[in-house]
Amino acid sequence: MTALHVLSADLLRLCARALGLNEDHFDDKFDRHVSSLVANYYYPQMDEPLPGQLRRGAHTDFGGLTVLYQQDNAGGLQVLQGENAWRDVRAIPGSFVINIGDLMALWTGGRWVSTMHRVVNPDRADTSSRLSIPFFFQPNHDAVVEPLPPLAPAPDQQLPETVIAGEWMAMKTQKLFAPAQ
Numbered sequence: 449m450t451a452l453h454v455l456s457a458d459l460l461r462l463c464a465r466a467l468g469l470n471e472d473h474f475d476d477k478f479d480r481h482v483s484s485l486v487a488n489y490y491y492p493q494m495d496e497p498l499p500g501q502l503r504r505g506a507h508t509d510f511g512g513l514t515v516l517y518q519q520d521n522a523g524g525l526q527v528l529q530g531e532n533a534w535r536d537v538r539a540i541p542g543s544f545v546i547n548i549g550d551l552m553a554l555w556t557g558g559r560w561v562s563t564m565h566r567v568v569n570p571d572r573a574d575t576s577s578r579l580s581i582p583f584f585f586q587p588n589h590d591a592v593v594e595p596l597p598p599l600a601p602a603p604d605q606q607l608p609e610t611v612i613a614g615e616w617m618a619m620k621t622q623k624l625f626a627p628a629q
């Protein structure tokens with residue numbers, strides 16, 4: 449957990465530099481970060497999935513950045529490229545996948561995209577399980593998140609103007625666990 453935090457903090461400094469900011473720009477937004485390390489275990493699919501059922505439905509991650517380990521050679525993770533092209537993200541041994549989360553997207557006025565991703569079902573003959581371990585690097589609960597000057601929201605983005613990080617994450621979590629309509 450410490451190593452993941454150190455890595456994420458390094459990535460955040462790189463993000464700040466890439467945005468033309470001082471590298472410590474995000475420090476006071478993450479000095480009481482509420483990050484989590486999660487293990488996703490996907491059971492072997494012995495029965496045929498229901499129509500439209502995925503191993504993991506399409507979503508964006510809620511927070512700042514995600515550092516994702518996925519089990520070597522398991523496959524299944526896909527990211528949305530453009531409007532409707534899903535692209536496989538193969539596991540490269542010894543590497544992590546880094547996702548931009550909703551709050552980082554908001555900081556950049558939508559110029560950096562909060563990656564829509566999903567996990568598709570294996571072939572019917574493939575009854576292996578799958579493991580992934582994301583580290584969700586989440587800002588302080590009370591961090592105010594809004595587009596960084598001079599990054600006004602890009603006109604084609606449907607992003608809120610400003611959010612409190614904790615409120616945003618609570619709202620997204622509630623939606624995630626809400627019964628299907």
Ligand SMILES: O=C(O)CCC(=O)C(=O)O
Pocket residue numbers: 486488504509516518525565567579580582
């Ligand atoms: O299992 C994966 O590769 C992705 C997991 C994921 O997207 C998540 O936990 O938010």
Ligand SMILES: [Fe+2]
Pocket residue numbers: 507508509565
């Ligand atoms: Fe995710």
